[in-house]
Amino acid sequence: MTPLLLTDALRPLNVTLGAVRRRNGFNAVHGLADPLVLADTAGWTPAGALLDGSALPALLDTAVQRWGAAPHAAATLAWKSYTYWLAMPAVLSWAVARRVPLVDADRVSVRFGGGPGAALVQVGLRRPHVAVLPDDPLAHVNVPGITVVPDETLLLKTLRTSLLDAHLDPLSERIRRDVKVGRRTLLGSVASGIAYAVLRSAHALHGSAADTAGTLLDALDLADLVDIGMDETGRPTVHRRTCCLAFTLPQPKVCSGCCLR
Incomplete structure (x- = not known):
């Protein structure tokens, strides 16, 4: 794909991400x-290295260091973060332009950690x-x-x-070979991540x-x-039917849509 055509293909997505950033801040x-398509992959890890297990300890260790989490909670929370950022460009591009950038593992690179305020994991597209x-x-x-x-x-x-099928x-x-956590628990984070990504971008959608x-x-x-419902002000809300285990952290968190509430 030529650079010009690539810019055209992802322009509606990039406009939407810019609107989300302006409305909700950089952390959104x-x-x-940034830019989403990586011109230089130095310092980035192919997502396939997560699937084959070679880079998975780096992701899970990053979660342990950040939150002091037990291994199963670290895995669940790292997954929650990773799947949110991985799904966001695909689902928002579909929502605003009916264009789907493919995010199978051989088209994605990742990097972990970063300084204070940085995301636990960052996702970029290659190829x-x-x-x-x-x-x-x-x-x-x-x-x-x-x-x-x-x-x-x-x-x-x-x-x-x-x-x-090709990634998550x-x-x-x-x-789940290494950590005792259920498939349904993990998929619950994928579902809530997709719902939150769309609802937080509502102002940019038709x-x-x-x-x-x-x-x-x-x-x-x-x-x-x-479950996607409405709060007392009429704003959409997301309620999970599974738990991401954030309540097990040394400094417990109960997410706004947690099934424990």
Whole structure:
């Protein structure tokens, strides 16, 4: 994909991320590389090294050091952070432009830690590839890096294949070999992360953010893991049906949507 075409493909996503940053502050997007597509991967680790286990200790150790967490809680909280930042660009790009940047493991790089205020894990794209619909202007540009899928259903299936089948499902299996934590607990964090990413970007979306989040969760078979409701002011809320174990930290936290509340 040429640099110009890549800029065109991700422009709606980048505009949305900029709006989220301006409204909610730098921390709202600090787990994503800026720019999202990495021109230089020096200092970054291919996400495939998490799946094969070689880089997984570095991620989990970062969580232990940051929170003083027990191994199973560190794994769950590291996963929660990682899956949030990994899913965000894919689901927001779908929401605002019906374009899906693929996030399978061989197209993503990561780095861990950083100074005070830094995200636990940061995600960037390498070898970017974007799936679009037939009525997208990019569908008529015959260059590598653009895949045209016939309809909305298959576009969402492409998102699912890239995010879950080719990345998070095998990573979940890898984590659960080493740490006693349930698959449903881990998937609960994926579901809540997607819901929060969409709802926190509501001001930049067309239509109902709650409906958009619901469509995504249905397509990913994650809808039974969270409830999206309304608070007393009419603002959408997310309530988890599983726990991320933050309450087990030396300084316990109970998240706003925790099932323990």
